Amino acid sequence: MTFLVAGKANGEVLKLDEPLSFWGGVDPQTGEITDLRHPQGGLSVKGKVLMMPFGRGSSSGSSVIAEGIRSGSGPAGIIMMEADEIIALGAIVADEIYGKAMPIIVVEKSEYDGYSTGDLVDISEDGVTLSRLVVKNPIF
Numbered sequence: 001m002t003f004l005v006a007g008k009a010n011g012e013v014l015k016l017d018e019p020l021s022f023w024g025g026v027d028p029q030t031g032e033i034t035d036l037r038h039p040q041g042g043l044s045v046k047g048k049v050l051m052m053p054f055g056r057g058s059s060s061g062s063s064v065i066a067e068g069i070r071s072g073s074g075p076a077g078i079i080m081m082e083a084d085e086i087i088a089l090g091a092i093v094a095d096e097i098y099g100k101a102m103p104i105i106v107v108e109k110s111e112y113d114g115y116s117t118g119d120l121v122d123i124s125e126d127g128v129t130l131s132r133l134v135v136k137n138p139i140f
Helices: 061-071 085-098
Strands: 002-005 009-015 049-051 077-080 104-106 120-124 127-131
Touching: 002 085, 009 077, 061 085, 077 085, 077 120, 085 104
Parallel strands: 009 049, 049 077, 077 104
Antiparallel strands: 002 104, 009 120, 120 127
16 A cells, blocks of 8 residues: 555545546536546545546646545545546645645555445555444345
């Protein structure tokens, strides 16, 4: 595991089926995935630990990430399998300008595959701690 951007976060995992372009793919004011062709279109990244294999899209995406972090509608953290400088730049800018840090980490495929949407994770300097959601009063 490698930190591209240091920080602490916790939250529920939103694991994307495909990479996401933040430029034109995410509303920075709401956190909604607005890319109509994306499998998770309509879901929100707000407060989630977003997982995607790698980034996709324009260098302008870093400004969308920074604005999402500033407004509180961005992810709590991002976990990827491949480093993405554009995504990292958005988080670095948000930390420098707004004083709001969002960790971005890169993990090996074997670790990446161990996470699922709905898992709860805690990201700290020590790494990532994973716990599974417990469903209370399940309906059968």
